[in-house]
Amino acid sequence: MKDMGEGYTTPDGRRIGPVLMELRNITLRFGGVVAIKDISFDIREGEIRAIIGPNGAGKSSMLNVISGFYVPTEGEVWFRGEKRGPMRPYQVARLGIARTFQNIALFDGMSVLDNIMTGRLTLMQSGLFSQALWWGKAAAEEDEHREKVEKIIDFLEIQNIRKTPVGRLPYGLKKRVELARALAAEPKILLLDEPMAGMNVEEKEDMCRFILDVNDEFGTTTVLIEHDMGVVMDLSDRVVVMDYGRKIGDGPPEEVRNNQDVIDAYLGVAHA
Amino acid sequence: MLEQLTYASEAALNGLMAGVMYSLVALGFVLIYKSSGVFNYAQGVMALFAALTLVGIQNGQVPFAHLINAVTGGHLESFGWQVPAVLAILLTIGVMVGMAIAIEKLVLKHLVNQAPIILFMATIGLAYFLEGFGDVMWGADIKTLDVGLPQGINETVESLTGAWFGYGFFIDNLDIVAAVVSVALVAALTVFSQYSKQGRALRAVADDHQAALSVGISLRFIWILVWSIAGFVALVAGIMWGSKSGVQFSLSLIALKALPVLMLGGFTSIPGAIVGGLIIGMGEKLFEFFIGPMIGGATENWFAYVLALIFLVFRPQGLFGERIIERV
Numbered sequence: 001m002k003d004m005g006e007g008y009t010t011p012d013g014r015r016i017g018p019v020l021m022e023l024r025n026i027t028l029r030f031g032g033v034v035a036i037k038d039i040s041f042d043i044r045e046g047e048i049r050a051i052i053g054p055n056g057a058g059k060s061s062m063l064n065v066i067s068g069f070y071v072p073t074e075g076e077v078w079f080r081g082e083k084r085g086p087m088r089p090y091q092v093a094r095l096g097i098a099r100t101f102q103n104i105a106l107f108d109g110m111s112v113l114d115n116i117m118t119g120r121l122t123l124m125q126s127g128l129f130s131q132a133l134w135w136g137k138a139a140a141e142e143d144e145h146r147e148k149v150e151k152i153i154d155f156l157e158i159q160n161i162r163k164t165p166v167g168r169l170p171y172g173l174k175k176r177v178e179l180a181r182a183l184a185a186e187p188k189i190l191l192l193d194e195p196m197a198g199m200n201v202e203e204k205e206d207m208c209r210f211i212l213d214v215n216d217e218f219g220t221t222t223v224l225i226e227h228d229m230g231v232v233m234d235l236s237d238r239v240v241v242m243d244y245g246r247k248i249g250d251g252p253p254e255e256v257r258n259n260q261d262v263i264d265a266y267l268g269v270a271h272a
Numbered sequence: 273m274l275e276q277l278t279y280a281s282e283a284a285l286n287g288l289m290a291g292v293m294y295s296l297v298a299l300g301f302v303l304i305y306k307s308s309g310v311f312n313y314a315q316g317v318m319a320l321f322a323a324l325t326l327v328g329i330q331n332g333q334v335p336f337a338h339l340i341n342a343v344t345g346g347h348l349e350s351f352g353w354q355v356p357a358v359l360a361i362l363l364t365i366g367v368m369v370g371m372a373i374a375i376e377k378l379v380l381k382h383l384v385n386q387a388p389i390i391l392f393m394a395t396i397g398l399a400y401f402l403e404g405f406g407d408v409m410w411g412a413d414i415k416t417l418d419v420g421l422p423q424g425i426n427e428t429v430e431s432l433t434g435a436w437f438g439y440g441f442f443i444d445n446l447d448i449v450a451a452v453v454s455v456a457l458v459a460a461l462t463v464f465s466q467y468s469k470q471g472r473a474l475r476a477v478a479d480d481h482q483a484a485l486s487v488g489i490s491l492r493f494i495w496i497l498v499w500s501i502a503g504f505v506a507l508v509a510g511i512m513w514g515s516k517s518g519v520q521f522s523l524s525l526i527a528l529k530a531l532p533v534l535m536l537g538g539f540t541s542i543p544g545a546i547v548g549g550l551i552i553g554m555g556e557k558l559f560e561f562f563i564g565p566m567i568g569g570a571t572e573n574w575f576a577y578v579l580a581l582i583f584l585v586f587r588p589q590g591l592f593g594e595r596i597i598e599r600v
């Protein structure tokens with residue numbers, strides 16, 4: 001696989017590693033609608049990779065392909081140098097690919113803490129019977145996970161709501177809890193679908209800071225969807241631009257910004 | 273007057289005991305409904321099937337004997353051994369888990385993302401299938417179930433109440449055992465659901481399927497788990513009711529008693545199932561005691577439903593059910 005050995009250091013001193021995931025010629029159709037049309041790109045270890053594009057461009061569909069929620073009609077997903085076979089979403093999650101949803105999918109009836117704890121399910125070892133038989137060991141394991149979760153709670157500054165049922169939280173905090181749950185899985189790739197959508201300016205700034213800090217602190221490879229170009233330009237290392245299911249740009253933000261196709265798409269020549 | 277009150281207390285106590293049994297059946301419904309949104313019409317038949325299987329294994333009955341004999345012209349009936357109760361119960365649990373796996377593979381798997389009404393109808397089909405299957409497997413005759421649970425009047429209660437009230441209450445030992453077992457079962461289920469990894473996964477699935485998938489939970493595994501637990505609860509209910517009144521078709525009708533309990537307690541609440549069962553059990557005995565004689569008795573057949581309907585008007589979500597707020 002190309003580029004496996006390479007890597008580089010960003011101007012702000014973060015280490016970007018070799019290619020971690022590669023999408024090859026992905027096409028996704030829903031009946032007559034072509035949501036993704038023959039798109040290829042790669043994701044490098046440690047980078048913040050943005051996918052931008054107008055509404056309906058196919059960004060969420062792409063994220064769903066990566067996370068296994070959609071099965072591409074054509075094309076291949078390569079992860080850590082191996083072609084990924086057909087997989088269900090929960091199996092993809094167990095590979096270490098965590099995600100958030102554009103329309104927030106949390107467990108409303110459960111507390112913030114419990115929600116974040118579910119993020120660690122993939123990392124919990126003991127099975128059903130060993131839990132029943134060696135209760136003490138299971139309890140110790142639970143404590144260990146709990147500790148990690150508390151760290152994430154501190155990191156995202158949500159200590160004061162840890163016992164609150166998620167259903168009662170305002171929108172902005174829900175988005176933050178969803179990020180926390182995804183982080184709890186200590187993911188190899190973190191997929192964020194419009195983490196800043198619908199937030200006020202202050203919340204947006206917070207979210208930006210968290211995404212950057214997470215990447216900085218843990219080196220988490222992050223794929224970020226946004227449709228607001230401005231935010232992305234500050235955050236990401238490389239950007240894929242989609243429009244009508246096609247890829248119309250791919251590269252560092254400053255390069256993409258000056259791409260004529262991208263400018264046209266964003267000036268909304270044909271979009272409402 | 274005082275005498276009246278003493279009798280009423282006895283009726284209330286007996287009602288509570290009966291209520292525990294109702295709760296037990298309702299619990300099976302709640303478990304499945306909560307985690308998969310399916311109203312499992314077959315829960316009652318599952319209790320019957322579990323009890324039949326237990327009796328069959330205990331008595332060393334040859335499964336499908338009738339069918340085998342019809343085909344081969346033989347006279348098979350029994351292996352000629354008796355299986356100890358504990359072992360038979362363990363084997364029956366195994367059968368119920370096998371049934372859960374079969375239900376997931378043969379039915380639920382193919383109905384993913386279907387409307388709840390479709391799943392509900394599938395469980396109606398399942399109920400009739402299981403009823404027939406139970407007959408073919410173990411025979412349709414009435415069987416007695418005896419796993420060694422104590423039966424008959426509890427003398428301690430009788431002598432104590434006799435000393436206090438001058439009238440000894442009649443409380444069946446079996447009812448006391450059922451109450452103790454139910455409390456233990458609910459406690460175990462609560463601990464499991466609150467503190468174990470699978471319990472947390474189960475609650476997650478009950479709450480949001482997409483989100484559950486995204487944190488690596490296999491829905492199919494959870495459904496097998498839930499139906500296994502429901503099968504286990506059905507077995508417990510089957511043992512209690514079967515020990516009390518024999519194992520026969522009417523055992524599956526206990527499900528009808530669970531329905532008003534669910535309306536009262538809410539379809540999604542485990543405590544609701546318990547409290548609902550107790551209220552209905554006690555309510556129907558007291559109603560029969562006080563009002564029954566005035567209106568010609570036999571109120572126990574309908575009282576639970578009327579009570580549930582009244583509840584439905586004032587609290588459609590039940591006592592403990594989650595508030596229903598339409599998403600807009």
Ligand SMILES: Nc1ncnc2c1ncn2[C@@H]1O[C@H](COP(=O)(O)OP(=O)(O)O)[C@@H](O)[C@H]1O
Nearest residue numbers: 030033035053054055056057058059060061062
């Ligand atoms: N599950 C689905 N079924 C049918 N069409 C879908 C589905 N998901 C997405 N689409 C279609 O695919 C296209 C791209 O949608 P989406 O990926 O959500 O775009 P974006 O996230 O860029 O706004 C749209 O036309 C949308 O209607």
Ligand SMILES: [Mg+2]
Nearest residue numbers: 059060061102
């Ligand atoms: Mg989208």
